[in-house]
Amino acid sequence: DHVVAFHGPHQAGIATAAQDRLHFAALDVEPGVTRADLRDLMARWTAASERLTRGLDVGAGASSAALAPPDDTGEAVGLSAANLTVTFGVGPSLFDDRFGLAGRRPAALGPLPALPGDALDRSRSDGDLCVQACADDPQVAFHAVRNLARLGRGVVTVRWSQLGFGRTSSTSTAQATPRNLMGFKDGTANVKAEDARAMDEAVWVGGRPDEPAWLRGGSYLVARRIRMLIEVWDRASLGDQEQTIGRHKRSGAPLGASDEFATLRPASLPPDSHVRLAHPDTNRGARLLRRGYSFTDGLEALGQLDAGLFFLAYMRDPSAFITLQNRLGTSDKLNEYIKHVGSGLWAVLPGVRPGAVLGSALLA
Numbered sequence: 143d144h145v146v147a148f149h150g151p152h153q154a155g156i157a158t159a160a161q162d163r164l165h166f167a168a169l170d171v172e173p174g175v176t177r178a179d180l181r182d183l184m185a186r187w188t189a190a191s192e193r194l195t196r197g198l199d200v201g202a203g204a205s206s207a208a209l210a211p212p213d214d215t216g217e218a219v220g221l222s223a224a225n226l227t228v229t230f231g232v233g234p235s236l237f238d239d240r241f242g243l244a245g246r247r248p249a250a251l252g253p254l255p256a257l258p259g260d261a262l263d264r265s266r267s268d269g270d271l272c273v274q275a276c277a278d279d280p281q282v283a284f285h286a287v288r289n290l291a292r293l294g295r296g297v298v299t300v301r302w303s304q305l306g307f308g309r310t311s312s313t314s315t316a317q318a319t320p321r322n323l324m325g326f327k328d329g330t331a332n333v334k335a336e337d338a339r340a341m342d343e344a345v346w347v348g349g350r351p352d353e354p355a356w357l358r359g360g361s362y363l364v365a366r367r368i369r370m371l372i373e374v375w376d377r378a379s380l381g382d383q384e385q386t387i388g389r390h391k392r393s394g395a396p397l398g399a400s401d402e403f404a405t406l407r408p409a410s411l412p413p414d415s416h417v418r419l420a421h422p423d424t425n426r427g428a429r430l431l432r433r434g435y436s437f438t439d440g441l442e443a444l445g446q447l448d449a450g451l452f453f454l455a456y457m458r459d460p461s462a463f464i465t466l467q468n469r470l471g472t473s474d475k476l477n478e479y480i481k482h483v484g485s486g487l488w489a490v491l492p493g494v495r496p497g498a499v500l501g502s503a504l505l506a
C-alpha cells in the first residue's frame with residue numbers, strides 16, 4: 143500500500159528509506175502572527191500530514207462543497223500514497239523575539255557560520271520553518287507541500303522551494319546505491335537506518351544536558367543547494383574524476399579496490415579527494431545521514447545548466463556539518479566543479495503519538 147507510518151518517536155522522512163522524489167519548502171511567518179497562531183497551524187499541519195501520508199485528501203476532500211474552494215486541491219486523487227513522508231523543522235530565526243521563544247533556542251541552533259566556498263543567494267537560503275516532502279511520485283510530493291502551504295495561508299508564506307527529481311543517497315542497506323549527476327554512486331558510506339547505534343550517536347537528539355527536552359527524538363537538518371559546474375566536469379578525464387572523488391566511477395569501490403563496500407582507507411587516497419576529506423577518521427568521527435536529491439532548474443543567466451545536488455543531511459549536532467564543510471570548502475578537489483548557492487539549518491521536531499500535535503512541547 144506504499145504507506146509510511148506518520149506516528150512514532152521520530153518524524154518519518156529521516157530514517158525512512160529515501161524515496162525517489164522531493165519537494166522541499168522553506169517558509170517564513172507573517173507579521174502579526176502569535177505563538178497561539180503557530181500552535182493552531184501545527185495542529186492543522188499534523189492532522190493534514192497524517193491524512194496525506196495515508197494517501198487521503200486533506201480535510202473534507204477534493205469535492206467537499208460546490209460553492210466553496212474544495213478543502214483539497216485534488217491533483218493526488220486516484221494516486222497511491224507513494225511512500226509520502228512530510229518532515230517539519232524550525233529555523234534559528236523562529237527564536238528571535240517575535241514569539242517569546244528565545245529562551246528555548248538550543249545553543250546549537252544558531253545561523254550557520256560563513257563557510258569557505260559559500261556563494262549563497264539569500265533568497266534561496268534560511269527560513270523560519272521548513273517542510274521536506276518525499277515520495278516515489280513527484281505529484282504526490284508537490285500536492286503535499288501545496289496543500290500544507292494553503293493551510294498556512296495568513297500565517298506563513300513560502301520563502302523558497304526546491305524540487306528534486308532523483309535521490310542521491312541510500313539510507314537503508316536494502317536499497318541499491320543511486321548515482322548523482324556526476325555519474326558517481328552516492329550514499330555508499332552513508333549512515334544507514336539499520337545501524338541503530340549510529341542513528342543514536344550521530345542522528346537523533348538525545349538526553350545530553352545541552353540538548354533541550356522539546357527536541358529529544360528530533361534532529362538537525364542542513365540543506366545546501368549545490369550547483370554542479372557540469373560543463374567543466376564533463377571535460378575532465380575519467381581518471382581525474384575518480385581522483386577527485388576517491389572512488390571508482392562504475393563500481394563505486396574505493397580507488398584500488400573492486401567492491402563498492404570494500405573498507406575505505408583514507409590515508410591511501412589522494413589528499414584532496416572528496417571521500418578522504420569527508421571520512422569520519424579525518425573529522426574526529428563526525429558523521430551525517432545524507433538524504434539529498436538531484437535537481438535541475440533549466441539554465442542560469444550565462445546559459446549554463448542550473449543543475450546539481452540539493453544536499454540534505456540530518457545530524458545530532460550541526461557542528462558535524464560545520465566541521466566537514468570547513469575542511470571540504472578549503473581543500474576538496476571537488477570545489478573545481480561545484481558551488482554552494484543556497485543554505486539553511488533547522489531543528490527537526492521529534493515525532494508524535496496519535497492524537498498529539500507536532501511541536502507542542504516547543505510552542506506550549
Ligand code: HEM
Nearest residue numbers: 326327328329330331332368417420421422451466467480
Ligand atoms: C561521500 C559526492 C557534497 C559529505 C561522497 C561520495 C560521493 C559524493 C560520490 C562517495 C560515495 C558515498 O560514500 O556516499 C558528493 C557531491 C557533492 C558532495 C557530488 C556536491 C555536489 C558533500 C558535502 C558534504 C559531503 C557538502 C558535507 C559537508 C560526504 C560524506 C561522505 C561523502 C561524509 C562519506 C565519506 C566516507 O565516510 O567515506 N560524496 N558529495 N559531501 N560525502 Fe559527498
